[in-house]
Amino acid sequence: MEIKLFVNEKLHQINVKPEERLLDVLRDCLGLTGAKEGCGEGECGACTVIMDGQVVNSCLVLAVQAEGHSITTIEGIGNRLSPHPVQKAFVEEGAVQCGFCTPGMVLAAKALLDENPHPDKETIATAMSGNLCRCTGYDKIIRAVKRASEEVLK
Amino acid sequence: MKYVRPRSIAEAVRVAQEPGTVVLAGGTDLVLQMREGKIKPDCLLDLQDVPGLKEIKEVQDSLEIGSMVTFAQLGQSDLIRMNAFALWQACQTMGSPQIRQQATLGGNLGNCSPAADGIPPLLVLNAKVRLATLAGEESISLEDFLERFPLLNHGTLIMGFRLPLEGWKSGFAKLGRRRALAIARLNVAVAVKGQVSAEPVVRVALGAVGQRAFLSHSLSSALSGQAITPDWIEQAVNCAQETVRFALGERASAFYKRVAIAGVIRKALASLTLEGGKSSGN
Numbered sequence: 001m002e003i004k005l006f007v008n009e010k011l012h013q014i015n016v017k018p019e020e021r022l023l024d025v026l027r028d029c030l031g032l033t034g035a036k037e038g039c040g041e042g043e044c045g046a047c048t049v050i051m052d053g054q055v056v057n058s059c060l061v062l063a064v065q066a067e068g069h070s071i072t073t074i075e076g077i078g079n080r081l082s083p084h085p086v087q088k089a090f091v092e093e094g095a096v097q098c099g100f101c102t103p104g105m106v107l108a109a110k111a112l113l114d115e116n117p118h119p120d121k122e123t124i125a126t127a128m129s130g131n132l133c134r135c136t137g138y139d140k141i142i143r144a145v146k147r148a149s150e151e152v153l154k
Numbered sequence: 155m156k157y158v159r160p161r162s163i164a165e166a167v168r169v170a171q172e173p174g175t176v177v178l179a180g181g182t183d184l185v186l187q188m189r190e191g192k193i194k195p196d197c198l199l200d201l202q203d204v205p206g207l208k209e210i211k212e213v214q215d216s217l218e219i220g221s222m223v224t225f226a227q228l229g230q231s232d233l234i235r236m237n238a239f240a241l242w243q244a245c246q247t248m249g250s251p252q253i254r255q256q257a258t259l260g261g262n263l264g265n266c267s268p269a270a271d272g273i274p275p276l277l278v279l280n281a282k283v284r285l286a287t288l289a290g291e292e293s294i295s296l297e298d299f300l301e302r303f304p305l306l307n308h309g310t311l312i313m314g315f316r317l318p319l320e321g322w323k324s325g326f327a328k329l330g331r332r333r334a335l336a337i338a339r340l341n342v343a344v345a346v347k348g349q350v351s352a353e354p355v356v357r358v359a360l361g362a363v364g365q366r367a368f369l370s371h372s373l374s375s376a377l378s379g380q381a382i383t384p385d386w387i388e389q390a391v392n393c394a395q396e397t398v399r400f401a402l403g404e405r406a407s408a409f410y411k412r413v414a415i416a417g418v419i420r421k422a423l424a425s426l427t428l429e430g431g432k433s434s435g436n
Contacts, residue, residue, distance in 0.1 A: 130250025
């Protein structure tokens, strides 16, 4: 069926099957491969995207469900020339190793900071508790988010 | 496969009658089950545009929660925190932040996982379930509803929940393999009504120790009508261990769960005394 998806401020008209996941449509139809399939069952957060300002697991959202909502992927929040403060902080703190969890982590952090600009470490950990990382041990990720929250102050 | 987003309850009920129609709430359970081939809908009935299912409101002596209210909404609601603390607590740790944004209370009941976090709190808070069928609306106590097999007849929709504001002080605790993003291996909800030092009425519900979460009448009668003291807590622990032992029988998890339940019920009872643990009308 034909649906309209509003992704990163652009409206896309695409043809999907009702059973196709948002994750697959983003990656395969729209070429937005930042969202990753880490587990396919909502247990790792590597597929995280922001929908209507809040994080969701795109592996558990059907593309047809997402019609009428506003979706932001990692590609929509910054780029090499002009990174988002969270992306900058991740790089500066060394919070990226293999990078597989990173898009999801960055989006979860951005969603948090958009709502709560000055979270403490516990709040950060809770907000990001739906994103798993096998490399970093989380410490630098949390420090990066804290750093990003302080950067925005300046 | 067809996909339909009705814009009224009447239309939703009508579509639900079609053979092969499956209801889509948040999707956090169903989407996975579809991918695994466990459920093969001919038609997906998406409830997200049906008005009136996403509200939390106080109506006379009750709290009304629409079936499409998400765990995130519940967990951020002062109304829920003040009047249904056990439910509020469950919503802090259910799933993950991402799952909580999508998952609905109605879907949690409809999917009816043995480990569902929403069900024990609703049980101890004496919730009623509002259902809609072609014949009209039905209201049934959650406890009675959970006796139905299958839980939902084809063509029946869960509209919402009604929690009477009867002055229940409630608490909840969950044990999982991690502190977040964990399915409950045990969950316990407790509710107390009346003066703690006099003869309170106590309700206890257990989850993840049977096919479905249940209200434990043995625990409730063992603990009601006595002052709440440290001895009472020990009695609760012993009785809970017996109940779990009986519920799990020969299952492999029995050894672990009948010991671990002690810690979970202690935690649930301790959370009764936290701020916000009392409901209005007390």
